[in-house]
Amino acid sequence: MTKRSQFVTKTGVIAATVGSAVGLGNIWRFPYEAGVHGGGAFLLLYIVCIFLIGIPVMLSEFVLGRATHQNGVGAFRKLAPRSPFRIVAYMGIIASVMILSFYSVVAGWIMEYLFQSIEGLFWNVDAEQYAERFAAFISNPWRPALWTLIFLAMNFLVLRRGVEKGIEKISNILMPVLFILLVIFCANSLSLPRATEGVKFLFTPHFEELSASVVIGAMGQAFFSLSLGLTCMLTYASYFSDSTKLTQSAVLTAILDSLVAILAGLVIFPAVFSFGKTPEEGPKLVFEVLPSIFAEMTGGHIWSVAFFLLLFFASLTSTISMSEIFISYLVEERRMERQKASILNTGVCAVLGVLCALSFGPLSEFTICGKNIFDLFDYVASNIFLPCGGILLSLFAGWALDRAIMRNQLTNDGRLSARWVKPLRFCMRFIAPIAICIVFIYGLL
Numbered sequence: 001m002t003k004r005s006q007f008v009t010k011t012g013v014i015a016a017t018v019g020s021a022v023g024l025g026n027i028w029r030f031p032y033e034a035g036v037h038g039g040g041a042f043l044l045l046y047i048v049c050i051f052l053i054g055i056p057v058m059l060s061e062f063v064l065g066r067a068t069h070q071n072g073v074g075a076f077r078k079l080a081p082r083s084p085f086r087i088v089a090y091m092g093i094i095a096s097v098m099i100l101s102f103y104s105v106v107a108g109w110i111m112e113y114l115f116q117s118i119e120g121l122f123w124n125v126d127a128e129q130y131a132e133r134f135a136a137f138i139s140n141p142w143r144p145a146l147w148t149l150i151f152l153a154m155n156f157l158v159l160r161r162g163v164e165k166g167i168e169k170i171s172n173i174l175m176p177v178l179f180i181l182l183v184i185f186c187a188n189s190l191s192l193p194r195a196t197e198g199v200k201f202l203f204t205p206h207f208e209e210l211s212a213s214v215v216i217g218a219m220g221q222a223f224f225s226l227s228l229g230l231t232c233m234l235t236y237a238s239y240f241s242d243s244t245k246l247t248q249s250a251v252l253t254a255i256l257d258s259l260v261a262i263l264a265g266l267v268i269f270p271a272v273f274s275f276g277k278t279p280e281e282g283p284k285l286v287f288e289v290l291p292s293i294f295a296e297m298t299g300g301h302i303w304s305v306a307f308f309l310l311l312f313f314a315s316l317t318s319t320i321s322m323s324e325i326f327i328s329y330l331v332e333e334r335r336m337e338r339q340k341a342s343i344l345n346t347g348v349c350a351v352l353g354v355l356c357a358l359s360f361g362p363l364s365e366f367t368i369c370g371k372n373i374f375d376l377f378d379y380v381a382s383n384i385f386l387p388c389g390g391i392l393l394s395l396f397a398g399w400a401l402d403r404a405i406m407r408n409q410l411t412n413d414g415r416l417s418a419r420w421v422k423p424l425r426f427c428m429r430f431i432a433p434i435a436i437c438i439v440f441i442y443g444l445l
């Protein structure tokens with residue numbers, strides 16, 4: 001087996017896991033899901049899911065990844081060769097391909113907006129026209145598909161360079177800048193007229209509106225946003241060094257990730273109400289609202305270019321991590337060259353991605369259970385595959401994994417305090433899997 005690379009620095013580990021976690025999931029998906037599902041109650045459930053389910057599942061992935069230094073399939077091969085649990089690794093590969101396919105479409109929309117910002121196309125239209133223009137763009141028969149392919153090509157170029165060089169450098173510099181920009185936009189949105197309505201929408205839970213779809217949506221969003229349940233964090237943890245503090249990294253990643261989502265909510269919702277829009281717009285929400293926000297700001301032109309550029313990089317650090325699941329499997333289990341594996345991953349996602357891109361235009365009539373291909377991929381991967389993966393990963397880590405391995409991983413072979421080992425293992429064995437099952441059962445009733 002070839003020698004595997006490692007993340008070189010401690011900040012590199014955090015930057016890479018946060019880079020995977022923070023992306024369109026926080027800035028595009030969170031506001032749209034929160035908007036569709038009534039705001040406050042969704043946010044509360046989402047936070048509960050992050051801490052009760054997300055952190056234990058993330059630690060399960062970290063432990064399995066670093067204990068084995070293998071890709072998902074390899075980790076199970078090493079720890080429990082014939083156990084049926086290994087299906088989770090194959091499910092993860094399928095989920096990663098599905099997510100990468102529709103994610104690249106949205107990243108393509110971001111690139112279109114970046115292009116429009118640079119060209120200055122946002123500024124000579126009325127605010128009401130933003131929605132129409134976006135609708136015209138996504139229903140165009142070729143433009144969104146072309147951007148999807150361009151994005152996938154860029155993702156491919158970064159992938160070829162391997163783990164530490166490409167990912168670490170990019171995310172080390174850009175994530176903090178994105179964070180600062182969001183804080184500035186947030187201050188701006190909060191100063192808009194009727195901003196408080198948006199804040200109330202996001203923070204006041206209306207439990208009378210609670211329904212199965214809200215609960216399932218919140219759990220799916222927690223998994224999606226933390227990149228969990230598809231062995232992505234497992235694969236990343238396989239590149240961690242022995243001194244990486246797993247618990248600390250998981251908690252920090254979860255906190256930073258939720259913070260970015262809430263900030264994005266505080267940028268979007270005050271503006272939604274201020275510009276007289278409704279929060280239930282779905283995937284289009286952020287794209288209809290952001291141009292109006294920038295148009296209101298002094299120097300809006302520069303802000304929007306900077307923002308879409310950073311968002312593009314945030315998407316890229318996430319798609320790189322998704323791609324790594326399939327690629328590391330092909331390279332390590334199938335002995336394929338990295339270059340070929342990257343081409344295969346990109347090729348499959350290019351075909352599926354184009355189908356997703358066209359599902360707002362020429363393929364919009366093609367629906368299954370009322371969802372177009374794009375929505376279907378998102379729904380099935382995020383709300384079903386990832387939580388199912390989460391159940392299996394935490395059950396495996398909690399019940400099947402040797403207790404000593406768990407302890408050694410969480411304490412770095414006894415160098416860190418063992419205070420959290422028992423409660424965390426308890427969460428992996430009982431709390432996380434039971435909580436996920438309860439949400440599913442609630443959803444089916």
Ligand code: PHE
Nearest residue numbers: 021023024025026224225227
């Ligand atoms: N967590 C990423 C985001 O929020 C998306 C992602 C999902 C990345 C699954 C990797 C795996 O944008």
